[in-house]
Amino acid sequence: MTKVKTTTKKSPATQTTQKQYDYDVIIIGTGPGGEGAAMNLAKQQKNVAIIERHHQVGGGCTHWGTIPSKALRQSVSRLIEYNSNPLFNSGESAKHLTFQDILSHASAVIRKQVQLRSGFYNRNRVDHILGEASFVDKHTVRILRKDSSVERITAKQIIIATGSRPYHPDDIDFNHSRVYDSDSILNLEHAPRHVIIYGAGVIGSEYASIFRGLGVKVDLVNTRDRLLSFLDDEMSDSLSYHLWNNGVVIRHGEQIERVEASDDAVVVHLESGKKMRADCLLFANGRTGNTADLDLEAAGLKADGRGQLKVNESYQTEVDNIFAVGDVTGYPSLASAAFDQGRIAALAMSDDSSKAKLTTDIPTGIYTIPEISSVGKTEQELTEAKVPYEVGRAQFKHLARAQITNNLVGSLKILFHRETKEILGIHCFGENAAEIIHIGQAIMQQTNGGNTIEYFVETTFNYPTMAEAFRVAALNGLNRLF
Numbered sequence: 001m002t003k004v005k006t007t008t009k010k011s012p013a014t015q016t017t018q019k020q021y022d023y024d025v026i027i028i029g030t031g032p033g034g035e036g037a038a039m040n041l042a043k044q045q046k047n048v049a050i051i052e053r054h055h056q057v058g059g060g061c062t063h064w065g066t067i068p069s070k071a072l073r074q075s076v077s078r079l080i081e082y083n084s085n086p087l088f089n090s091g092e093s094a095k096h097l098t099f100q101d102i103l104s105h106a107s108a109v110i111r112k113q114v115q116l117r118s119g120f121y122n123r124n125r126v127d128h129i130l131g132e133a134s135f136v137d138k139h140t141v142r143i144l145r146k147d148s149s150v151e152r153i154t155a156k157q158i159i160i161a162t163g164s165r166p167y168h169p170d171d172i173d174f175n176h177s178r179v180y181d182s183d184s185i186l187n188l189e190h191a192p193r194h195v196i197i198y199g200a201g202v203i204g205s206e207y208a209s210i211f212r213g214l215g216v217k218v219d220l221v222n223t224r225d226r227l228l229s230f231l232d233d234e235m236s237d238s239l240s241y242h243l244w245n246n247g248v249v250i251r252h253g254e255q256i257e258r259v260e261a262s263d264d265a266v267v268v269h270l271e272s273g274k275k276m277r278a279d280c281l282l283f284a285n286g287r288t289g290n291t292a293d294l295d296l297e298a299a300g301l302k303a304d305g306r307g308q309l310k311v312n313e314s315y316q317t318e319v320d321n322i323f324a325v326g327d328v329t330g331y332p333s334l335a336s337a338a339f340d341q342g343r344i345a346a347l348a349m350s351d352d353s354s355k356a357k358l359t360t361d362i363p364t365g366i367y368t369i370p371e372i373s374s375v376g377k378t379e380q381e382l383t384e385a386k387v388p389y390e391v392g393r394a395q396f397k398h399l400a401r402a403q404i405t406n407n408l409v410g411s412l413k414i415l416f417h418r419e420t421k422e423i424l425g426i427h428c429f430g431e432n433a434a435e436i437i438h439i440g441q442a443i444m445q446q447t448n449g450g451n452t453i454e455y456f457v458e459t460t461f462n463y464p465t466m467a468e469a470f471r472v473a474a475l476n477g478l479n480r481l482f
């Protein structure tokens, strides 16, 4: 356990302050938001403490969210590849893995991540304090440790990076052994043959891919009328088709009425009168900011009905010395964004806050099977705004690299302005889409006329690569111009 220092290290912040604090900055939460802030503040020579109530660092991102779900998906994706490649599996019965089998790989990755991230705090001399934090006032935080002892520490500034948790409606019994949320699903002890997933957002769709890839029957209940409606329609339609083609039963525009859980099954009743029976329910419909235990009023703060905090573009709350980053501030609720928000908040707290600007074009990475990634505008947004755009497409099945790796499902679409040729949006569907998109993102962010589609036809790409999709799509798009 880290001993809390009561003296202040020399730093510009405390030298100029009348009142002496234990720390320049206290951060609550060691997810990507807290870590991004801590590392940046440490580089600014600030005296920083980070408080975490879980026994290991890494946040929900490492323990319950991004990392385990991506590790599970990777195992399932390799299993599918193995079973579908005649070179490895010629006529024998398909290899079978259970959810528990693939969880062991996820646990190994989590262990490595925790080790790595603990090292960051140690090397950068950030004090890691284990305990539950709450506010005493706007400069003082109370820490309740596991042994029930209580400690108070003070700081000039505080960052709330406490993340979010799955939303639990009151009338569903999440203590029942057949009812899970996206955190508790990682404790699944039996091997279900049939799962109902309620909520077809990113988390629900990703878990639908994972379970279906393991050969489990999946009913995916969508409260909206199309899957992931924030995506370009073609991407959303492609996902619907592939989940359907793989045997996932998708029910759109439905609302849960009640859940009946017994010793041998769970029955979900929908408001439309339909009912479904399965071995378990994964409820993945909404998240709530982790603010209920923070005693926010003591610091002069108030969360909204979803437990989220309002911040300005520097991630400063309504109380000027308190900042908030990551899921606790709501949209986009991504680990990628949380890390950057932490960095921006740390810069905004410094004397030179001129670099404190978050890039607005945050890419989307959805690790369904197949994967989806996009950056910039959708066709629907450009049409609505009456922008004269053109489309360039490349199909993975025509690329040598995709043929070699046997990843033939997928496509890349570039949307560009037909007069200036400026890239306006990039949408990728298929294996490694989340990696591929970054090539286009880098060009999109060029300034002084450097962000045009012509870059892709004037540049030599390694061959064979998936990056070649950009060249093929650019040629396809430019050929449409007249």
Ligand SMILES: Cc1cc2nc3c(=O)[nH]c(=O)nc-3n(C[C@H](O)[C@H](O)[C@H](O)COP(=O)(O)OP(=O)(O)OC[C@H]3O[C@@H](n4cnc5c(N)ncnc54)[C@H](O)[C@@H]3O)c2cc1C
Binding pocket: 028, 029, 030, 031, 032, 033, 034, 051, 052, 053, 054, 058, 059, 060, 061, 062, 064, 065, 066, 067, 069, 070, 131, 132, 133, 134, 161, 162, 163, 164, 182, 203, 290, 293, 294, 325, 326, 327, 328, 333, 334, 335, 336, 337, 338, 365, 367
């Ligand atoms: C299943 C799933 C899959 C996801 N996949 C992706 C993905 O592929 N890509 C992506 O970018 N994002 C993904 N996300 C979202 C991503 O995990 C979150 O956006 C990210 O973790 C938010 O980071 P954070 O720092 O705000 O909070 P968190 O990572 O949740 O960390 C918050 C930390 O604060 C601690 N804490 C809370 N309250 C207190 C307190 N009072 N005292 C002390 N400590 C406290 C918590 O224990 C936790 O460790 C996924 C989420 C889920 C659930």
